[in-house]
Amino acid sequence: MQEIILEGGCFWCTESVFLAVKGVISVTSGYAGGQAETADYESVCSGQTEHVEVIKVVYDEQVIDLSSILDIFFATHDPTTLNRQGNDIGTQYASVIFYDNEANLPIINDKIATLKADGINVVTRVEKAPTFYQAEDYHQNFFAKNPTQGYCNFAIPPKLHKLKAGFGTLLK
Template sequence: MKKLLIFLTAIIILLFAYSNNYYIKEKKMNDIPKNAKYCYFASGCFWGTEYWFEQADGVFEAVSGYSGGHKANPTYMEVCTGLTGHLETVKVGYDADKTTYEDLVRLFFETHNFTQKNGQGPDIGSQYLSAIFYQNEEEKSVAEKYINILKEKGYDVATTLREYKNFYEAEDYHQDYYFKKGSIPYCHFYNKIF
C-alpha cells in the first residue's frame, strides 16, 4: 500500500510539472502583443533574473540565455568555464503599451546586488556579472540615467553597459526554473530603491 501511494504521488507530481511546462510554452507562443519589444539583462544566475521579470506587469516572456561572448551557440558547461565571454542573461519580451524599458531597468536594479563586482551572491565568476545589453542610444541613455541616480544615492555600481551583439537561448531545463521547481530565488530579492 505504501509503495502504491508513493507511486501515485510521483505520477501526480510529474503530471503537474508537465501541465505547467505546457502552459508556459503555450503562453509564450500565443501571447505576443502587437507592440512587442525585447531587452536584455544580466544580473547573476539567470534563474532569479527570469523569475522577477516573468512576474512584472507588461512582460509576456522572459527567456534565460547567454549574451556578450565570442562563441556561437554556447552550452551551459562552456559558459560556466568563463572562457566564452558570455554572461548569463535574460531576454525580456514586453508589451510597450503596458510597460516601459525604464520600468524594466528599475526592476533590474531592484532585484539584484548591482554593487557586487565578482558575481552575484554565492555565484562567483565572469558569467554572473551585472550588465545591461543596450540595443540603441535610447536604451543606453536610460540605463546611464539610473546608474547615475544610484551613484548619487551613494552606491558603488558594478553594473556595466554593453552593446548588444548576440543572445543564445539556454537549454530547456534552465527555462522557467523556479516556476517548475515551485520555489523562489536564493540570491535575487526585491528591494525598493526608486
C-alpha cells in the same frame, strides 16, 4: 514590443522576477557577451566562452516602460559587485545591461547616474546587444518547473519579496 537583455546573477533568479511583472510578454534565459561563437551551460560556467547568463525580456512599452524595468533590475540584484551575485561567483554573473535600441541608452545611463549620485557604486556594464544564445530548454521557466530545488528556494524568494514590497502595483 521592446526587448532588453539583462544579467543580474543566475538567470533562474532574474527570470523568476521578470515573469511576475505586468507588461512582460516573455522572458528567455540565455547567454550573451562572450567571445566564442556558441554558448552552452557547461562552457559558460567553465568561463571558457566569456559569456554571461542573461535573460531576454520582451515587454509591452504601453504597459511598462524601460525605466520601471531597470528599477526592478537594480532593486533585485546587487549592481555593486563585480562578477558576483550572492553565492554565485564567476564572470558569468557580472551585472550587465545589453541594449539593442540606441534610444534606450540615455535612459539606462540616467538610471545608473542617479544610483551613483545616491552613493551606490554601480559596476553594471552597459553594452550594445551581442548575439543572444538561448539556454537549454531545462533552464527555461526553471523555478516554476522546479519549485523545491534547494538553490532556488534559497535565492529566489528574497528577490520576489523585494519585488512585491517595492513594485506591488507592477505585479501580474
